[in-house]
Amino acid sequence: MTDRTLPYNIEAVRADFPILQQEHHAGVPLIYLDNAASSQKPRQVIDAIDDYYRRYNANVHRGIHKLSEAATAAYEEARIKVKKFINAANKREVIYVRGTTEGINLVAQTWGRANLKSGDTVVLTQMEHHSNIVPWQMLAAEKGFTIRYVPVLPDGTLDMDVYDALLRDEPVKLVSVMYVSNVLGTVNPIAHMAKLAHDVGALMLVDGAQAVPHLPVDVQALDADFFTFSGHKMIGPTGSGILTLDGSTWNELPYKFEAGTPSIAEGIGLGAAVDYLTSIGMDKIRMHEEAITAYALDRLSEVPGLTLYGPDADQKGAVAAFSLKGIHAHDIAQLLDAEGIAVRAGHHCAMPLHDCLNIPATARASFYLYNTFAEVDALIDALYKAKKKFSV
Numbered sequence: 414m415t416d417r418t419l420p421y422n423i424e425a426v427r428a429d430f431p432i433l434q435q436e437h438h439a440g441v442p443l444i445y446l447d448n449a450a451s452s453q454k455p456r457q458v459i460d461a462i463d464d465y466y467r468r469y470n471a472n473v474h475r476g477i478h479k480l481s482e483a484a485t486a487a488y489e490e491a492r493i494k495v496k497k498f499i500n501a502a503n504k505r506e507v508i509y510v511r512g513t514t515e516g517i518n519l520v521a522q523t524w525g526r527a528n529l530k531s532g533d534t535v536v537l538t539q540m541e542h543h544s545n546i547v548p549w550q551m552l553a554a555e556k557g558f559t560i561r562y563v564p565v566l567p568d569g570t571l572d573m574d575v576y577d578a579l580l581r582d583e584p585v586k587l588v589s590v591m592y593v594s595n596v597l598g599t600v601n602p603i604a605h606m607a608k609l610a611h612d613v614g615a616l617m618l619v620d621g622a623q624a625v626p627h628l629p630v631d632v633q634a635l636d637a638d639f640f641t642f643s644g645h646k647m648i649g650p651t652g653s654g655i656l657t658l659d660g661s662t663w664n665e666l667p668y669k670f671e672a673g674t675p676s677i678a679e680g681i682g683l684g685a686a687v688d689y690l691t692s693i694g695m696d697k698i699r700m701h702e703e704a705i706t707a708y709a710l711d712r713l714s715e716v717p718g719l720t721l722y723g724p725d726a727d728q729k730g731a732v733a734a735f736s737l738k739g740i741h742a743h744d745i746a747q748l749l750d751a752e753g754i755a756v757r758a759g760h761h762c763a764m765p766l767h768d769c770l771n772i773p774a775t776a777r778a779s780f781y782l783y784n785t786f787a788e789v790d791a792l793i794d795a796l797y798k799a800k801k802k803f804s805v
């Protein structure tokens with residue numbers, strides 16, 4: 414590894430994440446490369462949650478006592494932080510949910526249930542996460558609409574000719590697509606796809622789970638009608654997430670969709686996560702991730718028998734999915750774990766994609782703002798060790 418100019422002080426960032434200071438096994442440091450599944454949390458987020466429970470725990474929007482007012486203020490301030498972070502037009506369009514899956518289900522069970530019927534078409538893609546397939550399949554079974562899938566080309570991008578043809582030839586009511594693939598890393602042309610969908614009168618839902626943690630996102634520029642993401646993948650708490658709606662279509666936002674006592678600590682923690690990411694700068698985080706992903710792809714491609722999936726680093730998120738000839742992905746993950754390296758193995762809740770790639774499983778290393786080039790080197794060394802052990 415050569416010396417590099419880094420866009421921010423990664424060692425200072427790492428020092429903020431308590432879990433990164435611990436050993437994975439005795440004498441073996443933790444190398445966390447499973448960020449696409451869930452990210453680690455800095456002390457600033459942990460402290461915000463701790464502070465809420467210790468100093469001003471109370472229900473929101475109800476009480477007129479001081480604690481309730483403080484909790485409501487912090488919870489609503491977090492909503493404004495999120496609004497600014499993704500450039501939503503209005504804080505009323507920012508709905509708290511518990512994560513991407515809940516956001517998509519909420520759209521399916523409200524707008525979808527009211528508007529989709531037999532004879533309509535919903536367009537998904539072959540690279541979708543199950544979270545963006547199952548809710549539509551279940552509703553289609555009940556309502557009788559048709560689901561069509563945009564295929565994935567060999568270079569890991571979507572077949573836009575088929576997308577154009579579907580919009581032209583079918584009565585498409587909704588396009589529901591991921592912004593960034595959790596396996597291939599492909600960054601889909603969302604603004605362009607939304608425009609084409611709108612041109613034929615269809616609405617657009619975007620699964621932003623792998624985008625908001627990693628790229629500067631401007632929901633107004635993308636012009637989707639629904640946009641959802643999870644807090645836990647962006648250094649925030651589990652059980653936090655956001656659905657943004659195009660407010661022009663709805664009354665009484667956001668509370669109409671936030672019944673009951675919400676996840677107050679989680680919302681406040683998400684606000685702290687947004688503060689942390691903003692203080693570094695999403696453009697700088699993207700710069701670092703692009704560099705580390707390019708380095709990882711280069712180094713991985715040196716390993717004999719290794720196949721990489723998805724586009725090049727400049728067109729993809731911080732994900733490297735691969736298979737290694739002669740070793741099952743689960744064995745790779747287990748052997749890496751023994752070296753202190755956490756990666757994911759399996760179909761990553763994207764079975765249609767793995768069917769189309771014609772493989773049962775991949776191993777996936779996914780990076781975030783705190784990962785280092787030295788950690789990529791350790792991954793490569795561990796893969797060579799695994800190959801030796803399996804004599805492949």
Ligand SMILES: Cc1ncc(COP(=O)(O)O)c(C=O)c1O
Pocket residue numbers: 449450511512513514515542544545591593594595620622623643
């Ligand atoms: C692209 C994508 N969509 C949806 C999800 C589901 O997110 P959650 O489990 O936070 O609801 C994930 C999680 O892995 C994902 O990667």
